[in-house]
Amino acid sequence: MNAPNINAQSPLELRATSKFFKGKAAVKDMSFSAPKGQILGFLGPNGAGKSTSLRIALGVLSPDSGEALLFGEKPNLKNLRRVGFLPEERGLYRKMTTRAIISYYGRLKGLDRKTSLSRADEMLQRFGLGDHLKTKISDLSKGMAQKVQILSTLVHKPDLIILDEPFSGLDPVNQQDLELLIREEHARGATIIFSTHVMEHAERLCDRLVIIGKGQKRFDGTIDEAMSLIPETADISTEGNFDLHAALEKSGFTSSYDKEDETGKHWRIDLSHGERAQDVLRAAINAGAPITSFTPHRAKLRDVFVSLVGEDESPAETEENH
Numbered sequence: 001m002n003a004p005n006i007n008a009q010s011p012l013e014l015r016a017t018s019k020f021f022k023g024k025a026a027v028k029d030m031s032f033s034a035p036k037g038q039i040l041g042f043l044g045p046n047g048a049g050k051s052t053s054l055r056i057a058l059g060v061l062s063p064d065s066g067e068a069l070l071f072g073e074k075p076n077l078k079n080l081r082r083v084g085f086l087p088e089e090r091g092l093y094r095k096m097t098t099r100a101i102i103s104y105y106g107r108l109k110g111l112d113r114k115t116s117l118s119r120a121d122e123m124l125q126r127f128g129l130g131d132h133l134k135t136k137i138s139d140l141s142k143g144m145a146q147k148v149q150i151l152s153t154l155v156h157k158p159d160l161i162i163l164d165e166p167f168s169g170l171d172p173v174n175q176q177d178l179e180l181l182i183r184e185e186h187a188r189g190a191t192i193i194f195s196t197h198v199m200e201h202a203e204r205l206c207d208r209l210v211i212i213g214k215g216q217k218r219f220d221g222t223i224d225e226a227m228s229l230i231p232e233t234a235d236i237s238t239e240g241n242f243d244l245h246a247a248l249e250k251s252g253f254t255s256s257y258d259k260e261d262e263t264g265k266h267w268r269i270d271l272s273h274g275e276r277a278q279d280v281l282r283a284a285i286n287a288g289a290p291i292t293s294f295t296p297h298r299a300k301l302r303d304v305f306v307s308l309v310g311e312d313e314s315p316a317e318t319e320e321n322h
């Protein structure tokens, strides 16, 4: 293992980095870090600057100002060995077999031949490509080839895994396999950062999120913190003539009266920032409301994303239209 370094808690850090192409900022004053052992989602619309930021972090691009740190040092051959990187551009040597290519990447990262081959076999078996150990890349489907490329990124058990749009191009079953793979790498102790447009993956997988738009950071925090940017609402139904509006007003909640039918009255409560749907349920129970149903509505990450960067560019993809 490498010696401890000054920034052991954050395997990846960008400090006030900017990068200009032809005078236009692709990334502007960008600062964020990937906390050790966490899964960080790096989100933003098309052209937001995700790939540019990740390339700067790896030393592939040098920033015009600011700095990138990997394990507390500028990117260098030694710390890059601890990184597994899936670039946005896909591509493998088409004439090589799956196991040959994965073990080749393992050798490049310092594994011996025997270890790299046995890891290649093990990973291919584990992730549904056991029948294709000796298949050439040219004979695989695009999605399968992408899976092989992802496995090539992970063969040396990197401490830091950076995946640029790993889910794009995979069918739902393979997306699920990839989620499993990410969780396994996380359980092994790896720090993971992945970029995506697909909010559902980020919502399920991430400990933290960085959301960027037009080259600048718009949000940095936990999923819960992101969700709390959009207030919750709740629907409550009551029996008989009970006036929930008046009852809740005493506790500071604002409810609107939606409709009345043979089952009772149906109310919508708009909560303020920081208020939770459970709070209003408790207030309604305490007020003696004859509740027949309660439905909390929490914002989805997609709503938060749209509210933060929705006007920037193209709409976010969803799993359905992916």
Ligand SMILES: Nc1ncnc2c1ncn2[C@@H]1O[C@H](COP(=O)(O)OP(=O)(O)OP(=O)(O)O)[C@@H](O)[C@H]1O
Pocket: 021, 022, 025, 026, 044, 045, 046, 047, 048, 049, 050, 051, 052, 053, 088
């Ligand atoms: N090599 C380059 N030369 C000129 N402009 C570039 C270059 N690389 C990126 N850009 C520009 O910088 C901006 C950010 O691009 P980047 O690829 O980092 O965005 P992204 O968030 O990864 O987008 P996507 O989700 O579409 O992949 C875009 O306006 C892009 O056109």
